[in-house]
Amino acid sequence: GQNIDQPTEMTATEGAIVQINCTYQTSGFNGLFWYQQHAGEAPTFLSYNVLDGLEEKGRFSSFLSRSKGYSYLLLKELQMKDSASYLCAVTDSNYQLIWGAGTKLIIKP
Amino acid sequence: IAGITQAPTSQILAAGRRMTLRCTQDMRHNAMYWYRQDLGLGLRLIHYSNTAGTTGKGEVPDGYSVSRANTDDFPLTLASAVPSQTSVYFCASSLTSGDTDTQYFGPGTRLTVL
Numbered sequence: 001g002q003n004i005d006q007p008t009e010m011t012a013t014e015g016a017i018v019q020i021n022c023t024y025q026t027s028g029f030n031g032l033f034w035y036q037q038h039a040g041e042a043p044t045f046l047s048y049n050v051l052d053g054l055e056e057k058g059r060f061s062s063f064l065s066r067s068k069g070y071s072y073l074l075l076k077e078l079q080m081k082d083s084a085s086y087l088c089a090v091t092d093s094n095y096q097l098i099w100g101a102g103t104k105l106i107i108k109p
Numbered sequence: 110i111a112g113i114t115q116a117p118t119s120q121i122l123a124a125g126r127r128m129t130l131r132c133t134q135d136m137r138h139n140a141m142y143w144y145r146q147d148l149g150l151g152l153r154l155i156h157y158s159n160t161a162g163t164t165g166k167g168e169v170p171d172g173y174s175v176s177r178a179n180t181d182d183f184p185l186t187l188a189s190a191v192p193s194q195t196s197v198y199f200c201a202s203s204l205t206s207g208d209t210d211t212q213y214f215g216p217g218t219r220l221t222v223l
Contacts, residue, residue, distance in 0.1 A: 004151065031209060033211070041216070041217075042199060042214035042215060042216050042217055043152070043199070043214050044214070045211045045212075045213070048209065048211065050209070087151070087152070089151075089152075095206055095207065096154060096157070096167070097152075097154070097212065098151075099151030099152040099153070100151050101149055101150055101151045102151065
């Protein structure tokens with residue numbers, strides 16, 4: 001079957017660094033997305049990885065290892081506004097997105 | 110309009126009633142999607158449309174129907190609502206249905222079926 005696993009909740013301190021992990025088992029692989037979703041709002045795009053390695057975009061970076069079925073989202077210099085859920089999604093062999101349940105990130109001052 | 114809109118924002122509905130959730134985008138995207146989001150679960154695809162005039166079933170299509178008469182609109186209909194359809198519904202669109210295309214989401218409709 002198809003499965004995407006993420007931690008349910010994480011807590012971090014303002015100014016610190018946090019890494020949110022995502023492991024996946026899907027029928028085929030055509031890319032991995034990370035989205036951010038603030039409470040009561042729509043998901044918004046953060047990053048896309050299709051090749052192994054690290055993609056850096058400002059304070060956010062995303063890493064992919066296709067052989068391990070693993071990705072992580074790294075958030076640096078955490079700000080209170082980063083409190084949100086972070087959704088990992090994989091494009092399967094049918095080009096449909098399979099979504100993880102999301103990781104709720106709580107930032108404390 | 111800029112982007113993707115949904116209506117209504119929220120709705121309380123009696124079981125057995127028919128309901129249509131509306132979705133409109135002005136980005137000239139070819140592909141559109143309907144998801145439901147439930148606590149503790151990932152977004153689940155209900156139906157999709159790769160281009161105007163075509164639709165397909167997602168992971169959880171039962172009890173829902175869609176149509177795609179033109180590029181901009183993609184309504185979702187619940188023919189006879191049941192309490193298990195209580196959820197937050199998101200419409201999304203992407204330029205194409207290809208693997209690299211980012212999906213853009215509407216603000217969602219919160220539906221409660223009693």
